[in-house]
Amino acid sequence: MTTDTTTGPPPSDPVAAGGPRKSLRGHPWLTLLSVAIGVMMVALDGTIVAIANPAIQQDLGASLADVQWITNAYLLALAVALITAGKLGDRFGHRQTFIIGIVGFAAASGAIGLSTSVPLVIAFRVVQGLFGALLMPAALGLLRASFPAEKLNAAIGIWGAVIGASTAAGPIVGGLLVEHVSWQSVFFINVPVGIAALALGLVILLDHRAEHAPRSFDILGIVLLSAAMFSLVWALIKANEWQWGSGKTIAFLAASVVCFVLFVLWERKAKEPLLPLEMFRSVPLSAGTALMVLMAFGFMGGLFFVTFYLQNVHGMSPVDSGLHLLPLTAMMIVASPLAGAVITKIGPRVPLVVAMLLTAVAMFGMSTLDAESGTAVTSLWFALLGLGLAPVMVGATEVIVGNAPLEHAGVAGGLQQAAMQVGGSLGTAVLGAVMAARVDSDLPTRWAEAKLPPMDDKTESAVKGAAEVGMAPPPPKGTPEQVVEAMRSVVHGSFISGMGLALTCAGVIAVVAAGIALFTKRGAGEAGPSVHV
Secondary structure, eight states, X not given: OXXXXXXXXXXXXXXXXXXXXXXXXXXXXXXXXXXXXXXXXXXXXXXHHHXXXXXXXXXXXXXXXXXXXXXXXXXXXXXXXXXXXXXHHHHHOHHHHHHHHHHHHHHHHHHHHHOOSHHXXXXXXXXXXXXXXXXXXXXXXXXXXXXXXXXXXXXXXXXXXXXXXXXXXXXXXXXXXXXXXXXXXXXXXXXXXXXHHHHHHXXXXXXXXOTTOOOSOOHHHHHHHHHHHHHHHHHHHHHHHXXXXXXXXXXXXXXXXXXXXXXXXXXXXXXXOSSOGGGGGOHHHHHHHHHHHHHHHHHHHHHHHHHHIIIIISOOOHHHHHHHTHHHHHHHHHHHHHHHHHHXXXXXXXXXXXXXXXXXXXXXXXXXXXXXXOHHHHHHHHHHHHHHHHHHHHHHHHHHHHTSOGGGHHHHHHHHHHHHHHHHHHHHHHHHHHHHHHHHHHHHHHHHHTTOOOOOHHHHHHHHHHHTTTOOOOOOTTOOHHHHHHHHHHHHHHHHHHHHHHHHHHHHHHHHHHHHHTTOOOOOOOOOOOOBO
């Protein structure tokens, strides 16, 4: 096998012209199938594990802090390593890094299922995050190199549909596995999926090398960026626990700023920088990155509260709450490929602006939900949210990856994923703080108006903590049913008030994002390389 490193297919190339290919290797649509299975494994894992946490806590005797680490260790490893992993793909080839990512992710998943202690679970979750970081940018790099510019949006549309479906299916699949098999099965399921993705990858994927692919590593850049990302994401994860004004939070945020500044200064003079700053001279690429951060801010931050609303206010099981989110999932599955087709035809600017405005309307609509809202109302807003998010997932991804030079496709893919991780962490932290502030101010007033017995400071703190997730704390034995119902009503009312304010903020962010979308445009049209087997 040989690989041609030219940056555009010649007119006589039958593949570029849509003609038949003599070999399966390198076929664009089969490449999409291969990377979609691998990406599905990672996307599913992002939400399926949350359902398993209570069972892990009981089986392994984990504390609440341990359970939080099971999630945070994965997110930290993923966020810190994404851009570096993309650079590895640019240097060594996206096929190699994708296959290594699949093998490592599946193996780490199996090791978690075999673990008998919390420290082992956390350690292998870090390993899982590192290999997941290898896999995700490589998938986008392979799509960028395999599809000509005029078909890239359609491919990313299907890619986005797979991510949306997998992410939303996590709670349903996780609930069924935990309920009928075991929490270990949530991780074991990645092994056969990984084997299928590996088999397809070995047969189908073709290694593409751009003509000007990097040949060396920016070690200092890797260290500085990793330290900056770790400090930022860690501060966001711990902010609500430490408080935003605490010395610890400020110290980590300050360390992040210092490391980012040093990183930028170093990248300006590095011979082969980790993240070429000239990429950001492209206004569309910069706008696409900002758009991805803001989209993830509103979506992940807002959805965080919606799951508590369904489970703790409406009393749904994890499986039932996942089923109630199906309108969002279904709309993303349907709308993502359609969005790709529309963006291919008219460009990303108008679809992205309209999509973010629809997302804003959905967020504002969800902010009006209360304890009596029925399935029809919630389904309407969830479906509208899916309709708004799908074009952004597709369009912003194409804007970032499509406007990057081909030799930096992996870095661009890592940048896109890192933007989502940072945006999601930022949204959860900031909107969580908004929620907590509203509950802190609202709950005592509602408690007094309901003429409930006064609380001491310790009890009030516990009730506020429970109200922030919509869960009424268990009342003392012998408490009259009328008082129990009044307490539940106060807690749910305070939670809904906080959720409404948080979702309103998410809606405002979506409006700002619509303004940023005005600066996006499609890539310059550099097609993937010509490939010969």
